[in-house]
Amino acid sequence: MAATMKDIAARTGLGLATISSYFNGGNVREKNRVKIEAAIEELHYEVNEVARGLKTNETKTIGVVIPELNNTFCAEIITGMEDILRMHGYATIVCDCRTDPQLEKEAMDFLLKKRVDGLINMPSDTQGKNLAAFSRSGKPVVLIDRRTGDIPCDCILADTRRASKEAVLQLMQAGHRRIGIVCGPQGVFTAEERLKGYLDAHRDYGLPVDERLVVRGDYTIEAGVQGIKQLVREEPQMTAALVTNYELTMGCVIGLNELGLRVPEDLSVIGFDNLAFARACSPALTIIAQPTAEIAREAAETILMRLTSKSDEQPGQITRTCSCSLIPGRSVSAPSGVKHEP
Amino acid sequence: MAATMKDIAARTGLGLATISSYFNGGNVREKNRVKIEAAIEELHYEVNEVARGLKTNETKTIGVVIPELNNTFCAEIITGMEDILRMHGYATIVCDCRTDPQLEKEAMDFLLKKRVDGLINMPSDTQGKNLAAFSRSGKPVVLIDRRTGDIPCDCILADTRRASKEAVLQLMQAGHRRIGIVCGPQGVFTAEERLKGYLDAHRDYGLPVDERLVVRGDYTIEAGVQGIKQLVREEPQMTAALVTNYELTMGCVIGLNELGLRVPEDLSVIGFDNLAFARACSPALTIIAQPTAEIAREAAETILMRLTSKSDEQPGQITRTCSCSLIPGRSVSAPSGVKHEP
DNA sequence: ATGAAAGCGCTAACAA
DNA sequence: TTGTTAGCGCTTTCAT
Numbered sequence: 001m002a003a004t005m006k007d008i009a010a011r012t013g014l015g016l017a018t019i020s021s022y023f024n025g026g027n028v029r030e031k032n033r034v035k036i037e038a039a040i041e042e043l044h045y046e047v048n049e050v051a052r053g054l055k056t057n058e059t060k061t062i063g064v065v066i067p068e069l070n071n072t073f074c075a076e077i078i079t080g081m082e083d084i085l086r087m088h089g090y091a092t093i094v095c096d097c098r099t100d101p102q103l104e105k106e107a108m109d110f111l112l113k114k115r116v117d118g119l120i121n122m123p124s125d126t127q128g129k130n131l132a133a134f135s136r137s138g139k140p141v142v143l144i145d146r147r148t149g150d151i152p153c154d155c156i157l158a159d160t161r162r163a164s165k166e167a168v169l170q171l172m173q174a175g176h177r178r179i180g181i182v183c184g185p186q187g188v189f190t191a192e193e194r195l196k197g198y199l200d201a202h203r204d205y206g207l208p209v210d211e212r213l214v215v216r217g218d219y220t221i222e223a224g225v226q227g228i229k230q231l232v233r234e235e236p237q238m239t240a241a242l243v244t245n246y247e248l249t250m251g252c253v254i255g256l257n258e259l260g261l262r263v264p265e266d267l268s269v270i271g272f273d274n275l276a277f278a279r280a281c282s283p284a285l286t287i288i289a290q291p292t293a294e295i296a297r298e299a300a301e302t303i304l305m306r307l308t309s310k311s312d313e314q315p316g317q318i319t320r321t322c323s324c325s326l327i328p329g330r331s332v333s334a335p336s337g338v339k340h341e342p
Numbered sequence: 343m344a345a346t347m348k349d350i351a352a353r354t355g356l357g358l359a360t361i362s363s364y365f366n367g368g369n370v371r372e373k374n375r376v377k378i379e380a381a382i383e384e385l386h387y388e389v390n391e392v393a394r395g396l397k398t399n400e401t402k403t404i405g406v407v408i409p410e411l412n413n414t415f416c417a418e419i420i421t422g423m424e425d426i427l428r429m430h431g432y433a434t435i436v437c438d439c440r441t442d443p444q445l446e447k448e449a450m451d452f453l454l455k456k457r458v459d460g461l462i463n464m465p466s467d468t469q470g471k472n473l474a475a476f477s478r479s480g481k482p483v484v485l486i487d488r489r490t491g492d493i494p495c496d497c498i499l500a501d502t503r504r505a506s507k508e509a510v511l512q513l514m515q516a517g518h519r520r521i522g523i524v525c526g527p528q529g530v531f532t533a534e535e536r537l538k539g540y541l542d543a544h545r546d547y548g549l550p551v552d553e554r555l556v557v558r559g560d561y562t563i564e565a566g567v568q569g570i571k572q573l574v575r576e577e578p579q580m581t582a583a584l585v586t587n588y589e590l591t592m593g594c595v596i597g598l599n600e601l602g603l604r605v606p607e608d609l610s611v612i613g614f615d616n617l618a619f620a621r622a623c624s625p626a627l628t629i630i631a632q633p634t635a636e637i638a639r640e641a642a643e644t645i646l647m648r649l650t651s652k653s654d655e656q657p658g659q660i661t662r663t664c665s666c667s668l669i670p671g672r673s674v675s676a677p678s679g680v681k682h683e684p
Numbered sequence: 685a686t687g688a689a690a691g692c693g694c695t696a697a698c699a700a
Numbered sequence: 701t702t703g704t705t706a707g708c709g710c711t712t713t714c715a716t
Binding site for chain 2: 049057059061068069072079082083093095096098109110112133137221253254277279280281282
Binding site for chain 3: 004016020023024047048049050052053054055
């Protein structure tokens with residue numbers, strides 16, 4: 001068994017309170033400090049955070065529930081958050097719920113039982129029902145990437161609606177009139193936002209929207225492959241496309257590859273996320289890059305603020321919107337006039 | 343404050359032992375079961391795993407320390423492990439140590455204080471020193487992907503040495519004689535293994551090794567870009583290259599892109615990891631794919647076995663080696679005879 | 685089947 | 701400054 005404070009007390013002849021005080025920044029006589037440190041060394045003592053957590057009713061642990069760990073966008077954000085939280089003494093328990101609302105519910109129950117001090121969630125449940133139980137605990141919840149339901153909580157978003165609009169406007173300015181969009185699933189906040197951006201651009205530019213140019217799919221590589229193939233097959237007049245997340249973008253590149261279509265000669269393309277992948281494409285893909293580091297920082301700082309501010313110095317819910325940027329590649333050109341084969 | 347077992351006891355008029363027994367699968371009179379469940383419902387009771395952990399000296403939590411979360415190979419393995427561990431009632435605390443042995447040490451101390459029941463580690467420290475403190479606790483440790491130092495513990499590996507050898511042999515059989523390798527950092531287990539595979543192939547095929555064809559770099563995209571550019575610049579006679587992890591592979595694709603070299607006309611390439619990326623390349627990249635799902639499963643099962651087997655039914659350390667596969671793409675052809683411009 | 689009570693390792697009054 | 705002590709919420713004997 002691991003050494004306990006009692007062992008240190010016995011070893012040093014001091015009382016428990018002195019040892020505890022030593023660990024919690026209290027004043028301890030120099031002579032005793034030395035004795036305690038020697039005992040710690042010899043016994044390989046490590047504070048038992050479980051016992052401490054029971055006593056203080058704080059586990060110094062944040063739960064993170066996301067749809068998919070194996071997804072650069074999520075992974076980047078988690079890496080960033082974890083870094084900051086750990087610097088402040090907080091651990092993170094990450095639960096990947098595979099985009100399944102039922103698993104998400106289970107993950108949250110699990111975290112509740114583990115008595116995490118707060119929750120950061122990229123919701124898979126579009127209703128917001130899953131958050132009810134956790135938010136009843138009174139512990140802080142920060143949503144990232146997606147807003148959901150009517151549970152009031154802080155929220156860190158990216159302005160992908162604006163970014164999508166500007167990407168589409170840029171395609172229009174390059175001369176494109178029939179622009180396809182490969183969009184995420186219906187009801188998913190980010191998918192709707194990016195579609196709205198697409199619609200905004202058409203409205204601003206005074207171009208009608210043709211619904212046949214809008215295809216939907218899960219946020220998966222395979223859906224991207226199918227989506228772009230469907231658009232190319234059914235809309236030979238299409239000269240450009242916006243693809244609205246990383247998996248879809250990669251799928252789209254695979255699909256165009258398999259069809260033997262050239263970018264941008266046959267089709268101009270603007271993708272999403274993952275700059276490195278965009279650079280690896282030939283020619284380099286123009287993409288909308290999301291500010292993952294900033295989202296991570298905002299989320300971590302927001303929850304830390306909620307965790308430490310005694311009197312709620314920030315009442316009400318906070319919403320922060322971080323800015324995306326359009327990273328130019330070589331995948332956009334003027335429409336060639338030559339239509340691709342269906 | 344959250345409800346406790348005491349609240350349930352008060353509500354139902356039962357004793358604490360009965361409630362505890364209810365939660366731990368003991369026999370409870372039907373009538374009381376109903377009462378307890380009603381109270382749980384009304385009070386929104388959730389077991390406090392912190393208190394339970396203190397009492398039972400088990401947190402049902404596994405610590406995972408990896409070099410980089412934002413890395414498909416790691417992310418895939420973690421996703422897989424987490425899935426299995428959660429099914430068995432274990433949470434995972436993932437610590438990304440940014441390939442920094444010092445941060446890795448801190449992460450392990452942190453996990454030790456949190457009293458995780460076991461540790462799964464893809465070591466960043468090449469010495470194995472970091473594991474000493476944790477392994478003294480007597481809790482199980484499972485290493486993945488890399489062997490390290492002389493701390494005796496179970497180990498789940500992939501046979502990337504054999505896979506690298508076969509990839510290089512395949513290039514030789516296609517007619518290549520001057521084959522470059524973009525290799526990971528000196529001292530890193532996987533990097534050395536893959537290099538050994540490259541050397542094995544030369545020995546088996548009776549071809550001398552030219553050290554100028556071996557370049558080293560961190561396992562990063564940028565190192566891949568620089569590595570391939572250096573090889574192309576300094577070794578114009580080179581007709582093929584093996585690139586030995588995902589980041590390096592992506593970097594290599596970017597580098598060749600930027601140089602305007604064609605694959606496989608100017609250079610045959612075999613990459614590593616991430617099948618989706620390989621398909622997205624044009625032409626599709628031939629790669630060595632690692633069995634991430636299998637590694638994840640083996641690691642999770644091994645630690646679960648260590649955690650549950652009372653009498654050590656598996657004494658000594660276990661080493662499992664999982665098989666990689668060579669996934670053919672279109673990035674390998676016979677050498678063209680036409681040398682690329684330096 | 686159920687209740688009473690001890691104690692896991694720690695913190696935080698309160699006393700000294 | 702240091703020691704004593706009472707819990708935090710749970711599990712687990714040991715009685716009943």
